[in-house]
Amino acid sequence: MTESILPCTPLVQLEDAVDRIASKMPGSPREEVTLTRLHFYTQLQLDAWFNASLKPYELNETMWMALMLIYSCPDERVSPSDISSAMTFSRTNATRVVDELEKKGWIQRRPCPGDRRKTELALTVSGLALIQQVLPVQRARLKELWQDFSSDERRQLETLERKLLARLTG
Template sequence: MSFMATVSLLEAALDRQLQRDAGMPHAYYQILAMLSEAPERTLRMSDLAAITQSSQSRLSHAVSRLERNGWVRRRPCPDDRRSTLAELTEAGFAALAAAAPGHVRSVRENLFDQLDPEQVGQLRDICQAALCRLAAAPEAVVMPGARVTNPDTEGTVG
């Protein structure tokens, strides 16, 4: 219960900070961040939905809002007519870059400043162990830039 309460309250704090300082919800920041880490700053909408744990319709609504801001553009996938690509624009990258320092500061203030260096290492190890297990599932889509290593073998999983 402590874990669920912590994640819930941290998400709410990050959302409030981003709304106040950058005029975007945390969900939009996450979409922009995932696109910024992807090759050519582009992902299939279906992959982006899986990475952000969003339904297709919820992601489509969010991307529509991001398109109106000029931060994302949609285009047909050249090798699969059924798929649509979401691409981060230069304006979207600039909005993400402007929002990032405040977001990072909020993560530090709300999470890492409460921990000593040993606890930070423990948290990293705990998250890495859980991520390794979760990423091994056949249906798992791991966010771009995530380093998934197996602590038992020190090898990269994904």
């Protein structure tokens, strides 16, 4: 007789591993471990989903968020330290992202008008055109991603995510 085999998905593997550990070490916080791992797994899938949608534009999520940060400013200019701070990057990682955006011609480094010792990052015409091309596509994909959640569910998830973040950063 052939045994039925369940699909071996990462979630099934996760739950099986958590159960095995709990049986070896009674009192393990099964629910907390599962929530934490589920959050990590969801984040990995979200990153992959987002990066796949940006790949045709030679972008990744990190580059896109840096461009959006610059675009969100009234004069479409920021300091490199603003990128580092807002995206919680090390200065080294922020520099790498900025270098890549500049190499692609989407931003440029300029002397800061108020202090020539400082540098600011500004969108180029090409960078602005890219944003105007990609932003409507990303907006539509985000709406599609969240379409199965009611407004109440989205608000509740936002509240829970903010609560978790506050616990981690507070």
